[in-house]
Amino acid sequence: MSMRPVDQRTRNVIGLASVFFDNSFNAMVFAGMHRAARERGYELLMIYGAPAAVRARGLGLDRVVGWISMYTIDGLEELLSDGKPAVIFCAPPFGPGYPIVRAENHDSIHRLVDHLVGLGHRRIAYIGKLTSDDFVERGKAFDEAMRARGLSAELNLLSEFHECTMFYAERRLREFLERDGKFCTALVAGNDEMAMGAIHAIQAHGYRVPEDIAVVGFDDVSVAQHCDPPLTTMRQDPALLGRLAVERIVDLIHGIPPPEPVTRGSAELVVRRSCGSAGWGAAPPALELDAAGGDWQRGLSRQLSRLLERPAPSPRPLVWPEAEVIARGLGAALAGAELPDVATLERAFAPAVAHSGSIEVLLAAVMLVEEAAARQLAGAPDPGAARRAQAFLGRARLAQQRALVTSERSSVQSLERLIRANMEMSRLLASKQARADERLAWLRQTSVRVGCLALWADDPGPGGRAVVIDSVYTDDPAVAALVGRRVPAGQFPPPELLDAAKPDEASGHCVMIPIATARRDWGTLVLGGLHTESFADNLQPLAMWVSLLVATFERDEIETALQGERDMLAAAYERERALASTVRELGCPVIPLLPGVLLISLIGAIDAARAQQILEAVLSGVARERARWVLLDLTGVPLVDEATAAALAQTAQATRLLGARVSLVGVGPTMAQRMVSLGIELRDIAVFQSLAAAIRQLTRAGR
Structure with a gap:
C-alpha cells in the first residue's frame, strides 16, 4: 500500500487505536509513547477501539498523521x-512497510520453563488469552x-481462556481445580494479572503456592512484587516498547x-517466592566505576541510571539523572565535605521510585552505592572516612524508604480519589443532574485536567457526520x-481541546472513548491532561466510568420513552373521560313520548355515578313535563x-313520590x-318486552 507524503506544517498528531486501556501494563506503554512523542514534537491521540471501529466512527481521522494499532489489525x-x-x-503482521513492535516471547518462555524444570517440575501448565497474538x-x-x-x-490451556484479567483467570482456574484437582505442579501465566488470579484460585482451593503449585508470570507489573507470595515473572520494559513504537x-x-x-523488547527473569526458588532477584550487576577522566562518581551515577533501564539499555538519555546527587553525596562524605540532608536525597530517589517502583531494583x-563506598574506603587513608560514609549510607537508606512510602501514599490517595469519583458518578446517575450542566462534575474527583462530551449531530450536514459539543469540564475559557x-x-477534537489537554509534564495523555452500546452510539468522551503519576490510576477505572456514563444516557432514554408513554396514556385517559362524559350525556336522554309519558333510553353499564344521573334525569323530567308515566x-x-x-x-320509588309510575322496557x-x-x-314496576308493547298497554289504558 502506497503512503502519501504528510504535510508537517499543520499535522503533528499520532493516532493510537487500542482495544485495551485499563491495565497496568498498558499504562506504562502509553507513558513511554507520550514521552517519545513529545520529544519528537508530536501529540498522541488515544482512541479506544479496533481500527475498524475507529474508521467507522470517523472521529479524528483528519487530525492524525499516522497510526499505531495495538493488539489487533x-x-x-x-x-x-x-x-x-x-x-x-503486539499484533499479527499486516504487510511489508508496517513494522511490528512486540515483547520477546520465545526466549522468555523458554527461560521460565527452564527455571521451573530446574526446580524439579514436570507437569507444567500454561494459560493465556486465545485471541491475543502475544499470548498465542x-x-x-x-x-x-x-x-x-x-x-x-498437554497442559497448554490457551484455548480454554478468552480473557486475560485477574478475575477471569481466577474464576476459570477454580473451575479446573474443582473438576481435576491438582492437575499440575507449576503454572506459567501469559501475564502477571492472570498469574495473580491463578494464585488466588489455588489458595482458595486449599493448595499452597509454591509448595503445592508454583506460579510464574510475564511483564513484572508493579503489583507483582506485592502479591502473596511475591510473583516470579519475566520483567520487560513496557515504556521502552511504547517508545520504540513511536520512534x-x-x-x-x-x-x-x-x-x-519486527522489533522486540528484551526481558529478564525476576525470581521471587511464588516459584519456590531460594534465589533472590535483587542482586545488582557488577559494579563498574570507570568513567571519562577517572570520575568514579559520574560512573556510579550512570550505572545507577542504567540499573533502572533493565532488562535492556535505553537509547534515550539517562532516565535517572538525579542519581548524580547520590553519587556526589557519597563523594562528599568520603572527602569530609558537608553531607546532603535526607530531604535532598529523598528528592533524588523519587524519580527512581516513579520510574520503576520495583523493590528489588x-x-x-x-547496594550499588554501598559497594561503591566499600571500594573507595579500601584505599582511603582518612580513618574518619568510614564513619562519614556510614552516616551518608544511613541517610541514603532512609531517603529511599521515605521516597517509596511517599509513592505508596500517593497510590492510596489515588484510590481515595477513585472512590470519591465513583461515589460522585453514582450520585449523578441516581439524580436528574446527569442530564444537566453537572454531567461531568465527577471529574472533579480525578486528576483529569479537561473533559469533553460530544454527541452525534441529528443531521449529517453538508460536510458529512458531525458531533456537537454537549458539555465540558475545564477552567479554560x-x-x-x-x-x-x-x-x-x-476534525474532532478541535485545536482548543487538544491544546488544553497538554499538561506541563512531558508525558501528557489525551484519550477518546466511545459512549456507545451494541444498540446505540451517542457520541464520545474526551479526557485530557492526565500525567504519568496519575495516568495508571485513572485508566484502571476508565471502563467503569464510561459504563456509568452510558448508563445515564440509557436511563435518560428510558425515562424519555416512559414519559412519552405516560403522556400517551394521559391523553388516552382524557379522551376516555371525554367519551364517558358524552356517553353519560347521550345515554340518559329524556324524550316526551306521549302526553304525560316520558321515554328514557339507557345505554351502557350502570354504575353508581350513572345511577345517580338516571335518578336526577327522571325526577327532573317528571317535574318539568308533569309526567305520570316513565318508560x-x-x-x-x-x-x-x-x-x-x-x-x-x-x-321507581322516588318517581312514585312525585305521582308518576316507572316501567321497564326492552x-x-x-x-x-x-x-x-x-x-x-322489581315490585310495583311493570316490565315490557318492547317499546311497542308498552305503548299498546298505555293506549288501551287511556294513559
Whole structure:
C-alpha cells in the first residue's frame, strides 16, 4: 500500500487505536509513547477501539498523521485507505512497510520453563488469552520448550481462556481445580494479572503456592512484587516498547524505512517466592566505576541510571539523572565535605521510585552505592572516612524508604480519589443532574485536567457526520466556549481541546472513548491532561466510568420513552373521560313520548355515578313535563345485576313520590333469565318486552 507524503506544517498528531486501556501494563506503554512523542514534537491521540471501529466512527481521522494499532489489525486496511503509515503493536503482521513492535516471547518462555524444570517440575501448565497474538506466540513457545526437554505439552490451556484479567483467570482456574484437582505442579501465566488470579484460585482451593503449585508470570507489573507470595515473572520494559513504537511511526512519517520488520523488547527473569526458588532477584550487576577522566562518581551515577533501564539499555538519555546527587553525596562524605540532608536525597530517589517502583531494583540501587563506598574506603587513608560514609549510607537508606512510602501514599490517595469519583458518578446517575450542566462534575474527583462530551449531530450536514459539543469540564475559557459548537467528525477534537489537554509534564495523555452500546452510539468522551503519576490510576477505572456514563444516557432514554408513554396514556385517559362524559350525556336522554309519558333510553353499564344521573334525569323530567308515566328502555344496557336492580328500584320509588309510575322496557329473555337467577325482584314496576308493547298497554289504558 502506497503512503502519501504528510504535510508537517499543520499535522503533528499520532493516532493510537487500542482495544485495551485499563491495565497496568498498558499504562506504562502509553507513558513511554507520550514521552517519545513529545520529544519528537508530536501529540498522541488515544482512541479506544479496533481500527475498524475507529474508521467507522470517523472521529479524528483528519487530525492524525499516522497510526499505531495495538493488539489487533481488524479493519486496519480500511483505516489506512488514505495512505497514512502505521506501526503494529503486539499484533499479527499486516504487510511489508508496517513494522511490528512486540515483547520477546520465545526466549522468555523458554527461560521460565527452564527455571521451573530446574526446580524439579514436570507437569507444567500454561494459560493465556486465545485471541491475543502475544499470548498465542507464548503458547507456541511453551509447547516448543516442553518438548525440547522431553516433557508433554498437554497442559497448554490457551484455548480454554478468552480473557486475560485477574478475575477471569481466577474464576476459570477454580473451575479446573474443582473438576481435576491438582492437575499440575507449576503454572506459567501469559501475564502477571492472570498469574495473580491463578494464585488466588489455588489458595482458595486449599493448595499452597509454591509448595503445592508454583506460579510464574510475564511483564513484572508493579503489583507483582506485592502479591502473596511475591510473583516470579519475566520483567520487560513496557515504556521502552511504547517508545520504540513511536520512534518507528515518526520515522515512517518522515519517509525513513524501519531498520527491521519486527522489533522486540528484551526481558529478564525476576525470581521471587511464588516459584519456590531460594534465589533472590535483587542482586545488582557488577559494579563498574570507570568513567571519562577517572570520575568514579559520574560512573556510579550512570550505572545507577542504567540499573533502572533493565532488562535492556535505553537509547534515550539517562532516565535517572538525579542519581548524580547520590553519587556526589557519597563523594562528599568520603572527602569530609558537608553531607546532603535526607530531604535532598529523598528528592533524588523519587524519580527512581516513579520510574520503576520495583523493590528489588531500588534495593539493588542502594547496594550499588554501598559497594561503591566499600571500594573507595579500601584505599582511603582518612580513618574518619568510614564513619562519614556510614552516616551518608544511613541517610541514603532512609531517603529511599521515605521516597517509596511517599509513592505508596500517593497510590492510596489515588484510590481515595477513585472512590470519591465513583461515589460522585453514582450520585449523578441516581439524580436528574446527569442530564444537566453537572454531567461531568465527577471529574472533579480525578486528576483529569479537561473533559469533553460530544454527541452525534441529528443531521449529517453538508460536510458529512458531525458531533456537537454537549458539555465540558475545564477552567479554560477557550474550552468552555466550545459548548454547542458543531465539529465535523474528522476534525474532532478541535485545536482548543487538544491544546488544553497538554499538561506541563512531558508525558501528557489525551484519550477518546466511545459512549456507545451494541444498540446505540451517542457520541464520545474526551479526557485530557492526565500525567504519568496519575495516568495508571485513572485508566484502571476508565471502563467503569464510561459504563456509568452510558448508563445515564440509557436511563435518560428510558425515562424519555416512559414519559412519552405516560403522556400517551394521559391523553388516552382524557379522551376516555371525554367519551364517558358524552356517553353519560347521550345515554340518559329524556324524550316526551306521549302526553304525560316520558321515554328514557339507557345505554351502557350502570354504575353508581350513572345511577345517580338516571335518578336526577327522571325526577327532573317528571317535574318539568308533569309526567305520570316513565318508560326506562334497557335495550342498550349490557347486563342487569343486583346493583343495577337496586338503582332502578330506587328510581321507581322516588318517581312514585312525585305521582308518576316507572316501567321497564326492552327486557329480553336473556336479561329476564339472569334477573331470575340472581333473585332480583322489581315490585310495583311493570316490565315490557318492547317499546311497542308498552305503548299498546298505555293506549288501551287511556294513559
